[in-house]
Amino acid sequence: MHDPLTIAGREFRSRLITGTGKYDSFETMRDAAAASGCEMVTVAVRRVDFDAVEAGEDITSYLPNDVLLLPNTSGAETAEDAIRVARLARAGGLPDWIKLEVIPDERYLLPDPVETLRAAAALVEDGFTVLPYVMPDPMLQKKLEEVGCATVMPLAAPIGSGRGLKLVDAIRIMIEQAEVPLVVDAGLGAPSHAAAAMELGADAVLVNTAIACAEDPVAMARAFARAVEAGRDAFHAGLMPEEHEASPSSPLAGVVTRVP
C-alpha cells in the first residue's frame, strides 16, 4: 500500500525517524540507521572543541545522502538560543528543517511551551520547516499549527527514559485533532511502545536511546522498523473495540461434553 508520510510536501516511505546520539561509534550509528530504514535523522549542533585530543570525525560522512539531516536546537533554553542555532545550521549548509527544542529543565528535559511557540513563529517566518518538540498539549498543538509548524512532536515520556506512552490520553486527543503530522518523540523504550503509538494513529515516531543503547543497536533498529510498520497497518486495519467481559471465540452451541 502506498502510504507515505508527507511533511511540508516531502514524502517519506518510512515513519520511523531516528536520532544519532549515544551510539558507541559512528559505524554502529550508520548501520543502525540503515537497518531502521529511516529517511530522516536528527543531529545536534555543537561548538568544535579545539582543545580535544582528537578533533573527531565528521558525522555527516557516515550518513547517506538520501537521508534528510534534521538539525536540532538542543541546548537552547530560550527562543533566541534556538533561533540562533537554527540560523547557524542553515547558513552552514544543513537543511532548513529544524527540530525545535527549547529545554530549560535539566532534570526531566521538559520543553518550555511559551518559548517553543515564540521560536516556532519566528522560524516559520524566516522560512524554516519547523518540527517542534513539546509536552503533549492539545491547545499548544493548535497554536503551533496556526503559526505554520510542519509537524507537532509530543513526548511519550521524558527523553531517554524509555518509559513508553505515559501521556497517552493527551496524545490521543492530539492525534484526533491533528492538522499536521503528529510525531511521537522521546520516551519510547521498546518496539511495542512504538507500535502502540502507531496503532493510536500517530503519523510517525522518533527514536534514539532505545535503539542506540540496546545491546545490539542494529537488530533493535530493525525491530523498531517492523513495529512501526505493524502499528501503522493495525491503525489502518482498525482495532477491535475493547470490552470489559469475555466474548467466546468458539461457538457455544454443540459443545461435545454438554448434553443438549
Add this chain to the structure above:
Amino acid sequence: MTVTVNGKPREVVGRTVADLLAELGLEGQFALVERNGEPVERDAYTRFELREGDSLVVARPVAGG
C-alpha cells in the same frame, strides 16, 4: 591577525573564513560559522574576510537526538 574562536584568542595567517577553517584542521569537513553573532553563509566561506578582533563561533553537526 588575532581573532577569538569559540571564546579563545587565536592567531590567523589567512584572511578568509575558509583560510581559518583550514588552519583549524577542518578543511573538507562540515563546519558552521558565526561571526560577531551573525551566521556566515557556506557559499561565502572562501571570500568572507575576517577582521582583527572578530569573535567567531565554529560549530559542527554532531551526534544527537
